[in-house]
Amino acid sequence: MSDSSLRLVWVYPDLLSTYGDQGNALVVERRARQRRLNVSRVDVRSDQPIPTSGDIYLIGGGEDRPQRLAAERLRRDGGLNRAVANGAIVFSVCAGYQILGHEFVNDLGRPEQGLGLLDVVSVRGDGERCVGDVLADIDPRLGLPPLTGFENHQGITHVGPNARPLATLRTGKGNGTGDGTEGAYNDTVFGTYMHGPVMARNPQIADLLLKLALDVNALPPVDDQWYEALRTERIAAAGQPA
Numbered sequence: 001m002s003d004s005s006l007r008l009v010w011v012y013p014d015l016l017s018t019y020g021d022q023g024n025a026l027v028v029e030r031r032a033r034q035r036r037l038n039v040s041r042v043d044v045r046s047d048q049p050i051p052t053s054g055d056i057y058l059i060g061g062g063e064d065r066p067q068r069l070a071a072e073r074l075r076r077d078g079g080l081n082r083a084v085a086n087g088a089i090v091f092s093v094c095a096g097y098q099i100l101g102h103e104f105v106n107d108l109g110r111p112e113q114g115l116g117l118l119d120v121v122s123v124r125g126d127g128e129r130c131v132g133d134v135l136a137d138i139d140p141r142l143g144l145p146p147l148t149g150f151e152n153h154q155g156i157t158h159v160g161p162n163a164r165p166l167a168t169l170r171t172g173k174g175n176g177t178g179d180g181t182e183g184a185y186n187d188t189v190f191g192t193y194m195h196g197p198v199m200a201r202n203p204q205i206a207d208l209l210l211k212l213a214l215d216v217n218a219l220p221p222v223d224d225q226w227y228e229a230l231r232t233e234r235i236a237a238a239g240q241p242a
């Protein structure tokens with residue numbers, strides 16, 4: 001962490017925040033406050049520079065055109081890459097996930113350069129859009145309960161050797177390549193196709209980001225009753241017993 005307070009950065013809410021992805025910032029912030037951590041949150045619009053001193057950066061999903069604009073601005077700005085070089089943690093959803101990779105196909109049907117922060121490449125799927133509730137088992141190395149979320153994307157994502165799939169699908173399309181994977185991560189950069197918002201459905205992921213930022217193995221427990229009720233409902237919706 002850069003100093004005694006935890007700095008949370010919500011990247012480009014004006015371009016990337018579909019399906020209530022902004023809820024991810026609310027949940028991370030709230031769970032930090034519940035642990036009496038000194039947390040500040042900065043929402044950075046796409047006409048503003050990305051601060052490089054953040055501890056946790058969150059990026060949401062978006063439609064194809066805003067996704068291209070966001071990628072152009074993030075490349076030009078360079079701040080997110082500098083922050084990751086300094087050890088910052090990034091958690092991204094859908095369009096944000098594709099932008100963090102090496103390349104994706106933009107709204108003009110052309111390959112668009114990403115930020116290269118995650119070893120993934122996204123292409124346009126030629127089948128139906130991937131839409132619906134998803135249930136997946138998160139990589140056991142991360143020690144988290146099953147991942148629940150909602151997906152809606154045309155892009156499909158190939159995970160390279162320098163990243164690991166975030167989860168293995170029970171239901172849904174996830175990365176969409178047919179290899180049964182969903183999302184990707186490396187040491188500090190995470191990507192998923194899950195909306196929901198994903199932190200509200202999987203608050204343990206918010207806690208994982210906080211633990212990584214604080215460099216601690218555990219956090220004081222908080223009341224997860226509300227989250228558990230939502231998880232049970234959505235896991236049932238994905239066609240699996242809770």
Ligand code: GLN
Binds near residue numbers: 018060067093152156
């Ligand atoms: N535009 C991207 C796709 O369809 C991402 C969509 C999203 O973020 N929901 O693949």
